Amino acid sequence: xxxxxxxxxxKVRFFADLTNQEISELANDFEWQEYAQGTDIIKQGQTExxxxxxxxxxxxxxxxxxxxxxxxxxLFGPCDAFGELSLFTGKPxxxxxxxxxxxxxxxxxxxxxxxxxxxxxxxxxxxIEHLYHNLNxxxxxxxxxxxxxxxxLSLQLTHYxxxxxxxxxxxxxxREIEKKIDELVSTKENLLLIGERGTxxxxxxxxxxxxxxxxxxxxxxxxxxxxxxxxxxxxxxxxEDDPAVSFNFxxxxxxxxxxxxxxNKISPRAQLKLAECLKMNKQNxxxxxxLQGNPEQLxxxxxxxxxxxxxxxxxxxxxxxxxxxxxxxxxxxxDKLALKHNxxxxxxxxxxxxxxxxxxxxxxxxxxxxxxxxxxxxxAEDNTIGLEHIFFGPTAEKIGSTVNLLxxxxxxxxxxxxxxxxxxxxxxTIIFISIILLLLLAPQVAMTKFIFIIVWGLWWxxxxxxxxxxxxxxxxxxxxxxxxxxxxxxxxLNKPVPDLLKKYDYLFVTFLFVFIFxxxxxxxxxxxxxxxxxxxxxxxxxxxxxxxIFTRHTWCRYLCPLGGFVGTASIGSALEIRADPTVCLNKCxxxxxxxxxxxxxxxxMFQHLPYLDNNLACKFCFNCVRNCPNGSVQLNLRVPARxxxxxxxxxxxxxxxxGVTLAILIPLYYFEAVHxxxxxxxxxxxxxxxxxxxxxxxxxxxxxxxxxxxxKATSRRIQLVFALIPLVLAGHIxxxxxxxxxxxxxxxxxxxxTTTGVNQAFYVSAFTVGATIAISIGFLxxxxxxxxxxxxxxxxxxxxxxxxxxxxxxxxxxxKS
Numbered sequence: 159x160x161x162x163x164x165x166x167x168x169k170v171r172f173f174a175d176l177t178n179q180e181i182s183e184l185a186n187d188f189e190w191q192e193y194a195q196g197t198d199i200i201k202q203g204q205t206e207x208x209x210x211x212x213x214x215x216x217x218x219x220x221x222x223x224x225x226x227x228x229x230x231x232x233l234f235g236p237c238d239a240f241g242e243l244s245l246f247t248g249k250p251x252x253x254x255x256x257x258x259x260x261x262x263x264x265x266x267x268x269x270x271x272x273x274x275x276x277x278x279x280x281x282x283x284x285x286i287e288h289l290y291h292n293l294n295x296x297x298x299x300x301x302x303x304x305x306x307x308x309x310x311l312s313l314q315l316t317h318y319x320x321x322x323x324x325x326x327x328x329x330x331x332x333r334e335i336e337k338k339i340d341e342l343v344s345t346k347e348n349l350l351l352i353g354e355r356g357t358x359x360x361x362x363x364x365x366x367x368x369x370x371x372x373x374x375x376x377x378x379x380x381x382x383x384x385x386x387x388x389x390x391x392x393x394x395x396x397x398e399d400d401p402a403v404s405f406n407f408x409x410x411x412x413x414x415x416x417x418x419x420x421x422n423k424i425s426p427r428a429q430l431k432l433a434e435c436l437k438m439n440k441q442n443x444x445x446x447x448x449l450q451g452n453p454e455q456l457x458x459x460x461x462x463x464x465x466x467x468x469x470x471x472x473x474x475x476x477x478x479x480x481x482x483x484x485x486x487x488x489x490x491x492x493d494k495l496a497l498k499h500n501x502x503x504x505x506x507x508x509x510x511x512x513x514x515x516x517x518x519x520x521x522x523x524x525x526x527x528x529x530x531x532x533x534x535x536x537x538a539e540d541n542t543i544g545l546e547h548i549f550f551g552p553t554a555e556k557i558g559s560t561v562n563l564l565x566x567x568x569x570x571x572x573x574x575x576x577x578x579x580x581x582x583x584x585x586x587t588i589i590f591i592s593i594i595l596l597l598l599l600a601p602q603v604a605m606t607k608f609i610f611i612i613v614w615g616l617w618w619x620x621x622x623x624x625x626x627x628x629x630x631x632x633x634x635x636x637x638x639x640x641x642x643x644x645x646x647x648x649x650x651l652n653k654p655v656p657d658l659l660k661k662y663d664y665l666f667v668t669f670l671f672v673f674i675f676x677x678x679x680x681x682x683x684x685x686x687x688x689x690x691x692x693x694x695x696x697x698x699x700x701x702x703x704x705x706x707i708f709t710r711h712t713w714c715r716y717l718c719p720l721g722g723f724v725g726t727a728s729i730g731s732a733l734e735i736r737a738d739p740t741v742c743l744n745k746c747x748x749x750x751x752x753x754x755x756x757x758x759x760x761x762x763m764f765q766h767l768p769y770l771d772n773n774l775a776c777k778f779c780f781n782c783v784r785n786c787p788n789g790s791v792q793l794n795l796r797v798p799a800r801x802x803x804x805x806x807x808x809x810x811x812x813x814x815x816x817g818v819t820l821a822i823l824i825p826l827y828y829f830e831a832v833h834x835x836x837x838x839x840x841x842x843x844x845x846x847x848x849x850x851x852x853x854x855x856x857x858x859x860x861x862x863x864x865x866x867x868x869x870k871a872t873s874r875r876i877q878l879v880f881a882l883i884p885l886v887l888a889g890h891i892x893x894x895x896x897x898x899x900x901x902x903x904x905x906x907x908x909x910x911x912t913t914t915g916v917n918q919a920f921y922v923s924a925f926t927v928g929a930t931i932a933i934s935i936g937f938l939x940x941x942x943x944x945x946x947x948x949x950x951x952x953x954x955x956x957x958x959x960x961x962x963x964x965x966x967x968x969x970x971x972x973x974k975s
Contacts, residue, residue, distance in 0.1 A: 160185050163264065166213050169237050172284045180278065187270035193261045200241065200255040207244040207251070208265045212236060215261030219253045242285055245271050277744050283384060322361045323528070325490035327483025335362065338472055343369045347469030348436065348445040350421075355450055356525030357474040360417065363446040367415035370444060376414030382423035408435070411443040421447040422460050433463040477523040484514055487524065488531055492543075495535045504541045509657040510534075513548050517870070521551070537752050537766060539709070545660050546764040550870065553739030554771035557804045560734075560794035564783065573783045573793070576758075582635045590637035594691055601687035611899050614684045619894035621720070625727035626887055627798070629734070632724055633777035638698055639714055642705040643762075652709050655716065655764075663716040664811030668818050671719035672853045675822065679829075679849075680842060684897060711762035714777060721777070722815055727887055728773040729808075729880060730799035730939075735776055735783075737767040741790040751782040751791070758784045767791065772801055772808045799939055802880050803946040810866035813879040816886055817860030818853050823889040825849045830896075874951045881943035888936025892929045901925040 163185035167173055173181055188211075193199055199210060202222055212234050219232035219240070231253065234240060244251045245268055266274070275281055326332040342349055343366065351359040360379065367377050408416070418424075424432065436445060447468060449460075477484065488506060496503035506514070519526050534547040564570045572578050593613060596603065621632055633639065659666065674693070683689045697720075704713040714721050737751070751767040754760035761767070763775045767782050767790070783791045829845040836844075864879045895901055907921040 163188055163190075166237070166264065167211070170211055170239060171237075172239060172281060172288070175280055175284075176278065183277075184274060187274070188264040188266050191263045191265050193257045193263065195257050195260050198254055198256050199261065199263060200251050200253065202252065202254040203250045205250050207248075207268050208241055209239065209245055209271045210241045210255075210266075211239045211264040213262045213264055215257060215259040217255050217257050217259075217261055219255050221253050239288075241265075242271075242288075246285075287387075322364055323491050323494050324361075324365070325487055325494075326358070327480060328486050331480060331483050339366050339369055342366055342470055342472075345470065346442075348447070348467055349470045349472065350465075350468035351446060351448045351472055351474065352452065353448070353450070353474035354476045354523055356519075356522035357476055358524050359448040359474060360419070362472070362474065363415065363417045363448070366446070367444065371414055376410070376412050377417070378411055378414065379417045379419065382418055382420040385418070385424045386428050408439055408443055413442055415444045415446060418445065418447045420450065421464070422449055422458055426458070426461055429461045429464045433461070433467055436464075436467040477519045477527065481515055484527065485511060487527060488514060491528060491531045492535060495532065499535075502541050504535065504538050504543050506543050507545075507654075507657060509545050509661060510543050510548055513545060517550055526550075533749075533766075536749050539753065540654065542654055544654060544657070546655070549766055549769045551769075551807070553743065553768040554736060554806075556736070558797060558800060560792075560796045562792045562794055564791065564793050569793070570783075573780045576780065576784055579634060579780060583637075583640045586635040587637040587640045590694075594694060597687040597691045613690065614897055616898065619891060619898060621724060622727065622887055622891045622894060625724045626730060626884070627732055629728035629731035629773050630721070630724050630777045631733075633714065633721060634779060636714075636777075638701045638718075638720075639711060639777075641698060642701040642711070642713060645702050646705040649706050651707050653707050655708050655712050659712070659716050662811070664722075664809060664815055666717055667719055667722035667812075668815045668857065670717065671722055671815070672818060672822060672850075674719055675826070676846070676849055679826065680846065710759075710764060711777075715763045715775060722812070723819070723890075725774045725776075726812060726815060726819075726883060728776075729801055729805075729883055730943075731773055732795060732798045733778075734773055734794045734796055734801070735767075735778065735780075736770060736792050736794055737782075737786075737790045738792065739768045741788050742768040745788045746786075746790070748787070750785040750787060754781070755785045755787075760785065769807065771804075771806050774808055774812065799884070799943055802883065802943045803877060803950050805872040805877055805880060808872055808876070808880070810864070810872060810876050813864040813866050813876050814857050814860050816879055816882055817864075818856045820882060820886045820889065821852050821856030822849060823893060825852050826893055830893075874947060877947045878944060881947055882940055884936040884939035884943065886936075888932045891932045891936075895925050895928045895932070898925075901928070 160182070164178070164182050167181050167185055167188070168178070173184070176184070193215075195215075199217060202220070213236060215236075217234045218230050219234070221229060221231050232240075234255070240255060241251075326335045339362070349363075349366070351362060353359050364377065367375065421429075439445075445467075485506075488511075489503075492505075493503045495501075514527070514530075522529070530548060530550060533549060534543045537547045538544075564573070624631065674697075677683065677693065681689050683693060701713040701718070704717060705711070748755075749766070750760070752760045752765070758781055761782060762779060763777055765775060765782075767786075770776060780793075783793070825845060825848040829841065829848070833841060860879065864875045865873070866876060902923050902925050904924040905921040906924060906927055907919050
């Protein structure tokens with residue numbers, strides 16, 4: 159049945175601009191209804207309203223006077239729609255719609271109709287165009303006044319006055335704008351507002367309108383981009399034979415305000431008509447026009463005749479040029495949101511305030527700031543807004559083709575129930591506790607039964623091999639996190655994460671990773687059960703303490719060295735969890751992927767899914783899959799390594815982690831080879847000096863080369879460092895391969911007969927084969943990733959620049975290389 163709905167809805171011209179997926183979503187809200195010939199679909203005066211689409215049959219619209227006389231005013235055939243007038247005005251139905259044949263109808267109730275307009279605001283334009291054509295075609299004597307009233311009501315829906323927070327900024331900015339509004343109220347001249355998108359031009363027009371006419375007066379907003387298409391003829395048409403039939407557009411505005419956004423987008427012909435109409439305007443309405451820049455520098459420009467009609471001009475500064483207004487704007491917006499939602503007003507911590515002040519707001523100025531703060535308000539669980547609640551820029555973009563595994567019902571049901579994952583966590587935890595007890599209570603048994611060898615010889619190399627393919631699947635079933643979460647449910651202080659930890663998490667993770675590797679080698683943990691137990695218990699203890707004190711999985715997100723390594727490896731993995739940002743931005747109001755839904759907690763890694771564009775901090779817990787009520791979450795199968803050259807919001811500090819983990823392989827390889835020939839004390843001394851010296855030097859050099867955090871979006875330098883991930887993984891895989899049981903004692907041979915009849919054979923160890931494969935794949939993938947980063951950067955330069963400038967930079971780059 160839904161397929162049939164989609165088929166017919168796709169033929170309705172109102173929905174021509176919707177995609178197949180959007181029409182499919184819309185079809186779920188429509189219901190089928192059948193009417194016999196002669197029955198009424200709508201009765202004049204009825205108060206229960208629906209939106210109707212006639213699929214089969216014919217119907218006519220009738221108007222009756224005092225319930226006696228009736229006459230036909232319209233006819234409807236297949237794919238015609240009606241009923242929207244009453245839905246917009248809320249008034250009783252003005253006509254009776256009666257079937258002249260057996261009719262089959264799709265209907266949409268008032269609640270779903272309102273949701274449709276919120277979900278797809280572009281449909282407003284379609285309805286207004288439809289009503290305008292009805293106005294020209296219908297009996298004007300009956301419909302003229304009603305359509306004028308409706309147009310006024312429907313157009314006023316676009317002024318968004320509820321979005322105006324009424325906060326201008328600092329005391330100086332407020333005085334300046336209030337003074338200008340007072341000046342404009344006293345004059346009858348029209349106003350030209352100049353400013354970038356989102357600077358508050360519409361809010362200035364609204365408060366000027368309130369001061370001059372009052373809030374109840376008509377306030378209409380028209381977009382210059384659609385002016386010619388929708389309004390130019392209607393505003394100025396005149397019927398000489400019957401002046402009563404025509405009307406001037408300013409009659410709709412009356413004693414109110416007309417705001418024309420981006421007036422330069424109106425065609426010169428329509429600009430000339432508008433100028434003539436403004437000069438003859440007798441309605442005493444205020445006309446405000448807005449521009450996104452200097453009129454002399456805009457293209458297309460405003461014709462002189464129209465420019466003369468605006469006696470007053472006011473330019474609003476962009477937010478980046480008045481940053482001292484940002485703290486006042488931010489706190490004022492949060493205070494009003496708290497009042498509206500009956501909550502305590504949250505405050506911005508120091509790091510969040512610094513981030514707001516450092517941003518340039520080129521995408522939307524004050525509007526961009528409002529969107530960021532509204533989102534942060536709903537994401538914050540307590541009364542403090544921190545760095546993890548602030549998300550700038552566009553949502554994550556889909557990169558290339560993917561296969562959504564959640565489109566298969568069986569996989570979706572398994573992940574949404576979560577029982578299978580819970581059992582995997584329990585099993586891994588039982589195995590972990592058993593190994594700890596065995597190593598602690600019966601170390602000899604663990605050594606002889608290869609239990610100890612499995613820990614160091616198989617588990618650690620398996621992580622380095624599996625993560626590049628399947629992402630952070632180890633984190634999905636990690637016993638450290640499971641035990642931490644179990645304790646956290648019993649005892650939890652729920653303190654916010656310290657700013658120092660959020661800001662320098664990559665340094666903590668890098669240090670802990672290097673430190674654990676050093677202790678592993680320095681104390682010979684691969685041959686010491688008791689030392690291994692101490693290490694594992696120490697990691698578990700730190701995880702539990704962190705879980706008790708801080709909110710969510712702070713250990714996993716900001717401290718875990720194993721998570722840092724696995725997360726870095728998963729950057730190029732074949733699996734990803736992403737969201738459909740269109741669904742998130744248009745349907746989601748509860749942000750359950752982040753805050754949870756009561757039964758399932760929100761993202762333990764502090765991720766807001768519409769902005770997730772890399773795997774570094776996604777532990778594949780699938781809480782978002784269970785929480786999302788809109789079906790936005792996707793588990794995608796993708797091309798491996800592609801994420802590297804598309805990185806945007808990745809934690810740039812992990813470039814240090816990559817550089818250091820690559821560099822420490824040098825002392826690890828060298829000193830492992832001479833371990834048996836040097837005295838233990840001397841070996842430990844020189845190993846420690848070279849190891850830590852290499853780690854610190856590599857960190858400093860990587861910082862100087864990559865220059866992380868110089869730009870908010872990931873730079874080419876950072877992408878090039880992340881392109882080294884396959885080489886880093888190959889190096890660590892080779893290092894771990896030598897500890898796999900039998901790697902050096904199992905040989906693979908190739909034999910052949912020579913022309914003289916002598917048998918020849920060539921043997922290599924399994925370790926040599928594995929190492930050759932690992933380094934070959936790592937090296938080739940790194941080279942490929944570097945090439946793709948460079949090529950994608952050049953393509954961006956060519957697209958954004960003039961051709962000769964772009965090619966000039968291209969050849970300069972080639973020469974430098």
